[in-house]
Amino acid sequence: MEKLPPDQSAVAVAGAACASAFAAEPEWATLPGAESFTSVLRFEDSDGKVRVAPFELMTTPVSNAQFLAFVTTHAEWRRGTAPVIFAEARYLEHWSGPLSLGAQALPQQPVTQVSWFAAQAYCEAQDARLPTWAEWEYAAAADATRNDARSDPEWRERILAWYSKPSNEALALVGQGEADIHGVHDLHGLVWEWVEDYAAMLVSSDNRQQLDPDLLQFCGAGALSTDDRENYAVLMRIAMLSALEADDTTGNVGFRCARDSAGARP
Amino acid sequence: MKSSTLPNAIVLACALALSACSSQDSATPAAPASTAAAAPADTGGSLKGDFGPPQGEPVHAILTSPPQVPPPTNRKAPAKVIVDLEVRELDLEIAEGVTYTFWTFGGTVPGSFIRVRQGDTVEFHLHNHPESKMPHNIDLHGVTGPGGGAASSFTAPGHSSQFTFKALNQGVFVYHCATAPVGMHVANGMYGLILVEPPEGMPKVDKEYYVMQGDFYTTTKYREKGFAPFDMQKAIDENPTYVLFNGAETALTGDRAITASVGQSVRLYVGNGGPNLVSSFHLIGEIFDKVWYEGGTRFQENVQTTLIPSGGAMIADFHLEVHGSYLMVDHSIFRAFNKGALGILKVDGPEDKAIYSGKEIDSAYLGDKAASMASVQTAAKSSAAGTLSKEEQINAGKTLFAGTCSVCHQESGAGLPGVFPPLAKSDYLATSSNDEVIKLVLNGLTGVVKVNGQEYNSVMPPMSQLNDDEIANILTYVKNSWDNGGGQVTAAEVTAVRSGTPRAEGAAH
Numbered sequence: 001m002e003k004l005p006p007d008q009s010a011v012a013v014a015g016a017a018c019a020s021a022f023a024a025e026p027e028w029a030t031l032p033g034a035e036s037f038t039s040v041l042r043f044e045d046s047d048g049k050v051r052v053a054p055f056e057l058m059t060t061p062v063s064n065a066q067f068l069a070f071v072t073t074h075a076e077w078r079r080g081t082a083p084v085i086f087a088e089a090r091y092l093e094h095w096s097g098p099l100s101l102g103a104q105a106l107p108q109q110p111v112t113q114v115s116w117f118a119a120q121a122y123c124e125a126q127d128a129r130l131p132t133w134a135e136w137e138y139a140a141a142a143d144a145t146r147n148d149a150r151s152d153p154e155w156r157e158r159i160l161a162w163y164s165k166p167s168n169e170a171l172a173l174v175g176q177g178e179a180d181i182h183g184v185h186d187l188h189g190l191v192w193e194w195v196e197d198y199a200a201m202l203v204s205s206d207n208r209q210q211l212d213p214d215l216l217q218f219c220g221a222g223a224l225s226t227d228d229r230e231n232y233a234v235l236m237r238i239a240m241l242s243a244l245e246a247d248d249t250t251g252n253v254g255f256r257c258a259r260d261s262a263g264a265r266p
Numbered sequence: 267m268k269s270s271t272l273p274n275a276i277v278l279a280c281a282l283a284l285s286a287c288s289s290q291d292s293a294t295p296a297a298p299a300s301t302a303a304a305a306p307a308d309t310g311g312s313l314k315g316d317f318g319p320p321q322g323e324p325v326h327a328i329l330t331s332p333p334q335v336p337p338p339t340n341r342k343a344p345a346k347v348i349v350d351l352e353v354r355e356l357d358l359e360i361a362e363g364v365t366y367t368f369w370t371f372g373g374t375v376p377g378s379f380i381r382v383r384q385g386d387t388v389e390f391h392l393h394n395h396p397e398s399k400m401p402h403n404i405d406l407h408g409v410t411g412p413g414g415g416a417a418s419s420f421t422a423p424g425h426s427s428q429f430t431f432k433a434l435n436q437g438v439f440v441y442h443c444a445t446a447p448v449g450m451h452v453a454n455g456m457y458g459l460i461l462v463e464p465p466e467g468m469p470k471v472d473k474e475y476y477v478m479q480g481d482f483y484t485t486t487k488y489r490e491k492g493f494a495p496f497d498m499q500k501a502i503d504e505n506p507t508y509v510l511f512n513g514a515e516t517a518l519t520g521d522r523a524i525t526a527s528v529g530q531s532v533r534l535y536v537g538n539g540g541p542n543l544v545s546s547f548h549l550i551g552e553i554f555d556k557v558w559y560e561g562g563t564r565f566q567e568n569v570q571t572t573l574i575p576s577g578g579a580m581i582a583d584f585h586l587e588v589h590g591s592y593l594m595v596d597h598s599i600f601r602a603f604n605k606g607a608l609g610i611l612k613v614d615g616p617e618d619k620a621i622y623s624g625k626e627i628d629s630a631y632l633g634d635k636a637a638s639m640a641s642v643q644t645a646a647k648s649s650a651a652g653t654l655s656k657e658e659q660i661n662a663g664k665t666l667f668a669g670t671c672s673v674c675h676q677e678s679g680a681g682l683p684g685v686f687p688p689l690a691k692s693d694y695l696a697t698s699s700n701d702e703v704i705k706l707v708l709n710g711l712t713g714v715v716k717v718n719g720q721e722y723n724s725v726m727p728p729m730s731q732l733n734d735d736e737i738a739n740i741l742t743y744v745k746n747s748w749d750n751g752g753g754q755v756t757a758a759e760v761t762a763v764r765s766g767t768p769r770a771e772g773a774a775h
Contacts, residue, residue: 090396090424153499163450164496166355166367167399236400239446243401243422250423252399 026066026126028056029183030261034147037138040234052138057131058256060174060185061193062122064095065107067114070122072099077121086117088247108173110191110254116246119194123257130196131258137234140187142180162189163236167252191254198241309464309563312410315434317385317465320346324389329378332512333524335474335535336381338467344385351378352393353402353421353443353456360482360508361515361606362683362720363491368513369400369443369454375513376478376539377441377458384436384462389428390415396424401445403427407577408439408460416444436464438561438579440537449541453483453501455513457539459579464563471583472530477609478537479545479574479596480513481506488605489515504542509601511594511609518594518609519684520723526586528615533583534594537561540576546597547574547582549611551590554582571597588622589615591724593685608685610724625731641665642739649735649757656742656754663743666736670729679748685724687717690748694718700741700755704763707737734760 033052071078071092078099079092092113096102105111114122116130123129131139143149150156177186187193244253324346328336339345354373360366371377382388392404401422405414409431418429443456459476461468483501484494488508500507511518518524526532538545548571556565557572558581565581566572574580592611595602602608617624645662648654668677671689675681679690689695694717695703710728714721732740734757745753 156498160450160498161495163399164367164454165399166357166397168355168357168397235446236450240401240422243420243425248422248425251396252423 024066026062026257027059028259029059030054030056031135031139031182031184032147034138037134037141039134039137040238041133041137050134052134054261055131055135055258056261057135057139057182057184057258058128059179059183061110061191061254061256062119063108063174064101064105064111067111067122068095068099068101068107070125074121074125077118082118084247086247087115088249090249091115091118092249094251106170106173108175109171110174110186112171112191112251112254113249114194114253114255115249116194116198116244119255120196122255126257126259128257128259130194130255132197133195133238135258136187136193136195139180139182139184140234142182142184142187144178144180146181159188159234159236171252192237192240192250192252194253194255195241196258198244199246309436312434315384315436316432317344320344320387324348326350327380327382327388329372329380330476331372331374331378332376333475333477333518335379335461335476339381339383339386339463340467341383341386344387345383346387346389347382348389348391349380350391350393351380351404352395353398354395355398355400357493359514359516360484360494360510361489364486364489364494365492366482366484366494367454367496369402369451369456371404371441371443371456371458375455375480376476376537377456379458379476379535380441380460382433382460382462383467384433384465386433386462387430388433389430390419391426391428392419392421393426394421394423398423400451402443402451402456403445404441405444406431406439406441406460408433408435408437408441408462410434413444414441420445433462436462436563438462438535438537438558438581440539440577440579442539442577449501450496450498452539452541453481454496455480455482455539457537459535459537461535468533468581469583471533473524473526474533474535475524476535477511477518477594478513478539478579479509479511479543479547479607480539481541481543482508482510484508501541506543506601506605509543509596509605509607511607515606515608516684520610520721523591523610523612523723525612525614528586528589528613528618531583531585532611533581535579535581536574537579538574538576542576543596543598543601544576545574545607546571547580548572548595548597549582549584550593550595551588552584552586552592552611554584556583557581586613586615587618589613589617603682608682610685612724624727642736645739646735656746659739659742659754660746661743662736663739663741664747666732666740667743670732671740674726679744681717683720684722687715687720687722689744690750692717692750695744695750700753700759701763703741704737704755704760705767707732707741708760708764708767730764734758734764 031054033054035051036049037052039050075081079095080098082091090113094104094113101107120130141148141150143155172190175185177189179185321343322345327347327349330336351371353371355367355369356373357365358368368375394402401420403416403419403421405416407414409415411431415429415431419427421427438459438461441458441460443451445451457478457480459478483497484507485497486494516522536547554569554572556567557569558565559572561579561581572580572582590613592613594609594611596607641661642665645654645658648658674686675689679688681688687694694715708728708730711726714723737760738755738757741755744750
């Protein structure tokens with residue numbers, strides 16, 4: 001058996017005690033935003049264009065180690081303690097214990113099996129929030145050299161390539177994907193990510209400014225609500241998120257946090 | 267006179283009928299009944315499909331993987347039927363040595379076959395396995411209601427949805443996933459069939475099978491080994507890499523061929539999942555006695571090829587008279603021989619020469635191809651003169667091979683994987699003696715053989731109609747082609763083997 005270097009093996013066994021030491025503080029990228037960003041969602045009052053204010057986004061999805069550090073200091077969000085109406089029975093079920101990760105959850109893998117409520121709570125603890133869909137979509141439009149690479153077939157291919165891989169293999173570690181022009185990793189190809197307003201994309205008490213809640217669940221409608229086929233790939237992400245309730249967790253949904261840019265923060 | 271009484275009788279009958287209609291309302295039901303015998307009344311569709319509330323204990327539907335079909339429901343009253351269908355995203359073999367990530371209903375492509383009876387109340391449970399990456403739903407074309415169930419069955423990974431519908435219309439219907447992007451979900455294999463039996467059930471047959479065509483789009487080439495990722499652009503361009511029955515090139519060939527016997531009636535439920543292509547479904551060597559076209563209530567009789575729309579299905583019945591292997595194809599024929607749309611029905615049983623003789627006569631007909639047959643003539647002359655060279659044999663053999671053998675074994679000698687064994691670089695040939703291969707040509711070959719690591723289980727008919735020269739030339743050509751290592755077979759060898767071999771059963775002359 002290959003021997004782990006002392007520092008790593010220590011982490012593997014020590015669990016919660018040294019989690020905060022291992023869990024690097026989140027790194028933030030600054031994104032300039034756009035006055036008029038064309039979203040895949042047709043916001044009826046703005047012809048699909050939305051203003052994305054400058055904001056900051058975590059460069060990687062939140063890792064198991066980072067989330068462990070959070071539940072260590074926020075006991076109310078530990079598995080078994082968090083109320084089921086905020087986090088269903090499968091919340092963090094792949095962790096070996098409420099305060100330990102184990103073999104199914106490596107420290108540097110993205111945290112999954114987290115509910116929207118738990119993700120939101122984590123971000124609040126960082127004086128941040130979940131990104132809005134528009135912010136996430138804007139960030140995800142970039143590639144290594146461009147703010148908006150969506151017209152490039154290769155950009156689309158990368159997304160679709162991930163879709164066509166089954167999820168029966170272990171998730172990669174965070175930060176392995178190539179950094180985009182903003183220094184952000186893994187927006188595509190690793191996990192689905194919660195967004196702040198995910199529920200409003202489909203299940204809104206007032207849907208006058210949003211899509212018909214049923215639209216995305218049908219055949220033709222999915223195609224109708226997209227302007228071009230590049231968006232087709234992004235639409236899948238919305239379809240995925242809209243299939244979930246805020247207390248749901250799955251093995252492929254993680255998250256990262258956003259915050260207003262430094263100048264705009266109180 | 268009799269000839270004059272006939273018109274009178276008709277007039278009389280008409281008058282009676284007229285008076286019956288005009289005089290008495292109670293007599294009117296008789297009229298539709300008598301016309302029904304000539305042209306059947308419609309079934310009434312969904313309007314007449316509700317036979318009341320379900321009776322008895324709920325039943326769990328038997329689901330089957332293709333090519334199997336669940337047994338008839340044999341129910342005389344509407345029931346509550348519980349269907350549990352699980353969505354799995356799986357890496358499966360799409361062609362030999364090629365894997366593809368399929369999204370499946372029940373772990374197979376096409377998905378599990380569902381069988382209910384008209385008027386049944388179906389409680390549908392859709393489970394999306396926790397390992398799934400995608401949300402999925404199901405649109406059953408047999409459902410009356412918006413989205414065909416899609417709106418009620420949108421299901422995240424690790425979740426289950428339940429909805430209930432009454433099967434009001436009889437027929438065989440496609441179901442499929444309708445989650446955006448729909449095209450990709452369908453292209454990845456998310457479709458299957460649900461049969462809603464008419465109240466009286468389907469006519470009895472000996473065998474029922476389930477086949478479904480689909481087109482597949484990969485960034486890799488046809489049969490390129492390894493993992494084949496989905497290609498969205500090719501899907502949009504409607505340019506498939508594979509066109510397949512039951513989700514794999516080998517799904518209905520070799521050991522996995524469907525089987526029946528002479529004297530049996532066979533029914534195929536054939537759907538077309540698409541996402542793009544329409545199928546010209548044909549069974550080579552058979553004529554469908556009945557086709558319930560478009561999966562509906564009426565059948566057409568004596569059909570050679572039937573069109574199955576994408577997102578549609580049909581039912582075909584036929585009776586088997588002659589043993590042998592029958593190929594099912596999409597008769598848009600390049601799809602069959604170059605993209606994989608090929609399946610086999612193997613029929614065993616005694617032969618009946620009154621119906622099909624096998625080849626009776628093969629005489630040279632040169633037509634304007636005289637020039638191309640020149641090599642055969644040359645070889646024949648040389649053979650007669652006793653001056654035949656190996657070179658002449660090879661040239662003649664090449665021409666003869668193209669005429670007789672290449673239909674199955676292909677001009678390249680590559681055969682068709684899983685269907686017709688290769689002759690190119692063939693380990694089978696390399697380990698067989700001259701006598702053995704001569705016997706093989708004279709007697710044909712039936713049953714399992716392993717060639718270059720792959721098993722084949724089909725039928726090669728006896729080729730004893732070829733004369734000794736011809737067999738010698740063909741075999742010499744084969745031995746000296748495609749890296750087969752050379753060698754020579756002489757007419758004298760063939761003569762010797764033939765004289766020691768009783769004429770093969772089913773031989774052409």
